[in-house]
Amino acid sequence: MSALTIENVWKEYGDQIVLEDISIEIESRAFVALVGPSGCGKTTFLRMLLGQEQQTRGTILIDGTPLPREPGPDRGVVFQRYSVFPHLTVLGNVLIGKEMLASPYSGRLFGAARKQAAEEARALIAEVGLEHALDKYPAQLSGGMQQRLALAQALIMKPKVLLLDEPFGALDPGIRAEIHTLMKRLWHENPMTVVMVTHDMREAFTLATRVIAFERLRDRPEEKIRYGATISRDIPIWPPRIAGMASLIRPDRDGPVTQGQ
Ligand SMILES: Nc1ncnc2c1ncn2[C@@H]1O[C@H](COP(=O)(O)OP(=O)(O)OP(=O)(O)O)[C@@H](O)[C@H]1O
Numbered sequence: 001m002s003a004l005t006i007e008n009v010w011k012e013y014g015d016q017i018v019l020e021d022i023s024i025e026i027e028s029r030a031f032v033a034l035v036g037p038s039g040c041g042k043t044t045f046l047r048m049l050l051g052q053e054q055q056t057r058g059t060i061l062i063d064g065t066p067l068p069r070e071p072g073p074d075r076g077v078v079f080q081r082y083s084v085f086p087h088l089t090v091l092g093n094v095l096i097g098k099e100m101l102a103s104p105y106s107g108r109l110f111g112a113a114r115k116q117a118a119e120e121a122r123a124l125i126a127e128v129g130l131e132h133a134l135d136k137y138p139a140q141l142s143g144g145m146q147q148r149l150a151l152a153q154a155l156i157m158k159p160k161v162l163l164l165d166e167p168f169g170a171l172d173p174g175i176r177a178e179i180h181t182l183m184k185r186l187w188h189e190n191p192m193t194v195v196m197v198t199h200d201m202r203e204a205f206t207l208a209t210r211v212i213a214f215e216r217l218r219d220r221p222e223e224k225i226r227y228g229a230t231i232s233r234d235i236p237i238w239p240p241r242i243a244g245m246a247s248l249i250r251p252d253r254d255g256p257v258t259q260g261q
Pocket of ligand 1: 013018037038039041042043044045
């Protein structure tokens with residue numbers, strides 16, 4: 001399970017209302033794409049789900065329980081850039097989450113625990129197509145490879161919810177298409193719910209099960225401070241995409257993708 005319930009959530013910075021009365025039920029295993037004009041509060045919303053920001057009113061529940069007020073291993077995140085540590089290798093970047101969880105002060109794992117974590121990390125690195133780059137540093141990787149690494153780094157913690165903030169926004173179209181295929185596969189294979197902010201409508205409709213648009217409906221300059229953005233569209237994708245299942249209607253578009261495809 002990994003359902004999110006957002007109930008009458010507001011976010012204000014001082015006098016400025018950024019988000020106004022947002023209510024959404026995000027079912028377990030959904031892939032939600034959040035779209036909307038620049039500055040309407042998409043990243044702020046994602047940061048609230050991550051626990052980096054607190055809502056000023058309303059409640060956010062994960063599987064019926066209030067969301068912890070700080071980031072935790074149940075929520076993974078990938079940003080457009082700088083999600084990975086530049087001073088760690090590919091393997092080190094994927095291992096770090098487990099190491100910090102096991103030993104927050106030394107950040108080290110020993111013996112059998114290290115061996116098992118390293119095996120898991122290697123398998124995940126292979127799954128995102130970086131098995132030949134285990135000992136490389138992020139600066140030696142292309143932008144697409146860095147985002148693949150960031151996905152592996154997030155997924156090793158087996159998050160219930162994966163939060164993506166324009167993760168593919170800086171990539172060239174060809175590389176972006178390849179990573180979309182990978183993203184579909186990862187979503188089908190991992191028991192997680194995904195919430196992704198994107199500016200790219202095509203990307204939203206390629207990956208998501210549901211596209212939600214935020215919009216500031218009252219946008220005159222004098223109204224900007226007093227009113228925030230709210231949900232203006234909530235579009236289920238048709239034919240529906242279901243995590244882990246091939247679509248009878250569009251298997252080419254929506255089926256689980258096998259590795260190498
Ligand atoms: N820490 C903060 N303090 C004050 N205001 C903030 C803070 N973080 C965000 N804001 C304001 O909240 C509003 C929404 O910003 P946010 O980055 O969430 O929008 P966005 O929809 O993600 O934009 P973009 O698509 O351009 O990334 C902006 O007006 C921004 O200035």
